[in-house]
Amino acid sequence: MAIADLANPSRFLKFANRTLPWLGGLTVIAFAFGINQAAIAPDDYQQGATVKIMFLHVPSAWLGMLAWGVMTIAALGTLVWRHPLADVTAKAAAPIGAAFTLMCLITGSLWGRPMWGTYWVWDARLTSVLLLFLLYLGVIALWRTVEDPSRAARAAAILTLVGAIDLPIIKFSVDWWNTLHQPASVFRLGAPTIDRSILIPLLIMAVAFTLLFFTLLLAAMRNEILRRRVRTLRLLQANAAS
Amino acid sequence: MTALAAVLVRDMRIAVRVGGGALMGVLFFLVVATLVPFALGPDLALLQRIGPAILWLAALLASLLALDRLFAADHEDGSLDLILTGRTPLELVVLVKGVAHWLTTGVPLIVAAPLIGLMLNLDARAAGALVLTLLVGTPALTFIGLIGAALAVTLRRGGLLLAVLVLPLAVPVLIFGVAAANAAVIGPVPFGTPFTILCALTLASLVVGPFAAAAALRQEIE
Numbered sequence: 001m002a003i004a005d006l007a008n009p010s011r012f013l014k015f016a017n018r019t020l021p022w023l024g025g026l027t028v029i030a031f032a033f034g035i036n037q038a039a040i041a042p043d044d045y046q047q048g049a050t051v052k053i054m055f056l057h058v059p060s061a062w063l064g065m066l067a068w069g070v071m072t073i074a075a076l077g078t079l080v081w082r083h084p085l086a087d088v089t090a091k092a093a094a095p096i097g098a099a100f101t102l103m104c105l106i107t108g109s110l111w112g113r114p115m116w117g118t119y120w121v122w123d124a125r126l127t128s129v130l131l132l133f134l135l136y137l138g139v140i141a142l143w144r145t146v147e148d149p150s151r152a153a154r155a156a157a158i159l160t161l162v163g164a165i166d167l168p169i170i171k172f173s174v175d176w177w178n179t180l181h182q183p184a185s186v187f188r189l190g191a192p193t194i195d196r197s198i199l200i201p202l203l204i205m206a207v208a209f210t211l212l213f214f215t216l217l218l219a220a221m222r223n224e225i226l227r228r229r230v231r232t233l234r235l236l237q238a239n240a241a242s
Numbered sequence: 243m244t245a246l247a248a249v250l251v252r253d254m255r256i257a258v259r260v261g262g263g264a265l266m267g268v269l270f271f272l273v274v275a276t277l278v279p280f281a282l283g284p285d286l287a288l289l290q291r292i293g294p295a296i297l298w299l300a301a302l303l304a305s306l307l308a309l310d311r312l313f314a315a316d317h318e319d320g321s322l323d324l325i326l327t328g329r330t331p332l333e334l335v336v337l338v339k340g341v342a343h344w345l346t347t348g349v350p351l352i353v354a355a356p357l358i359g360l361m362l363n364l365d366a367r368a369a370g371a372l373v374l375t376l377l378v379g380t381p382a383l384t385f386i387g388l389i390g391a392a393l394a395v396t397l398r399r400g401g402l403l404l405a406v407l408v409l410p411l412a413v414p415v416l417i418f419g420v421a422a423a424n425a426a427v428i429g430p431v432p433f434g435t436p437f438t439i440l441c442a443l444t445l446a447s448l449v450v451g452p453f454a455a456a457a458a459l460r461q462e463i464e
Contacts, residue, residue: 079457079461127413127417131410131413134409134410135410135411137406138406138407138410141403141406141407142393142403142407145397145399145403146396146397151396151461151462154458154461154462155393155458155461155462158389158393158454158457158458158461159389159393159407161454162389162411162450162454163411165450169414
């Protein structure tokens, strides 16, 4: 089956129903393995056991940004090809991305308390991630304000494209400004600055989080397609009754 | 060119006449700036330190005021449909409408700022820096606001949504505007660094704003 075939919502539903159990199973296995690896990873020589917050904090930050990236690509699909499935993807990804971003903020402040002595500082990395969270809420608010789904999709797509400017700001905020948040330690020129014993569990957790994201996204997209069908049926019913 | 000039003159006329938002903005600016000393207490040293931040915040909120009517009023009386079907590129019309909005709501704020700054115990140097940053920064607020105004054009409760959509995008402008205004007074960063970033933000929003707003208008009105 070619990818283009998935553009048909009925085919997509079939694909989603068939794929979801496998994807869910893989997610569970990846999390079981990742959490196990994270648990047996050695403590940091300075931070002690609190370093393990990282195994939740860093992947949720990555996924919070990845979700906006997915929404940006979907926004292009909405505006350029007027594709209904792109609308559905963008709408489904927004609350999931917001949840990951919120988790990143919460775990970050819980980690900041013992390490920096404060739950929150107004430093560039933290502020730009908070902005991303607010942008997510704005997009969700926009989706909830416009009644017609395809018009809401186009409005949200434009906001998503404009908001995508925040992604490079988040990524490079630690390089452009002197921040309390540490600079990039995994995706950087040269080798990662994290020891293998911690880096490998972190990457496994990142894979698990990514699988979780796509499982949730697929399920949310399926629900959204069904919700739209219900809406159309209701409208037809109301028209027939009047 | 004449079409664009006509739009500019028309928008400015509408803004200054009865029911327009030009004076409302500066009045709101004044009221917000007056409220702050009541909330914080009339400690002149404190007011001097946070004065630029107060004025910037008031300018940001005041620039939001008239925005929700910017395209919505044109949509209701049908002139937006004329603009959309006209031969003048929509992006340019949007840009000109933004300029008209800035001239009628942004410029009065900038003129009023030193006066209110006096009440907040700003000295001449700080007031000068503040006016300079407002002069450079408020166009960015307007042009970022255009995007929100265009997105909310057909909504009944557009004003509320507008604030939610626009304010997060305006945060960088606020950060560098206040940073530049403060740098001129207390340092330690030289004034030029945040000020040039503020200029860059304005130039970028001058490009991104009209294009995004025009795209949004085309999508909304079909």
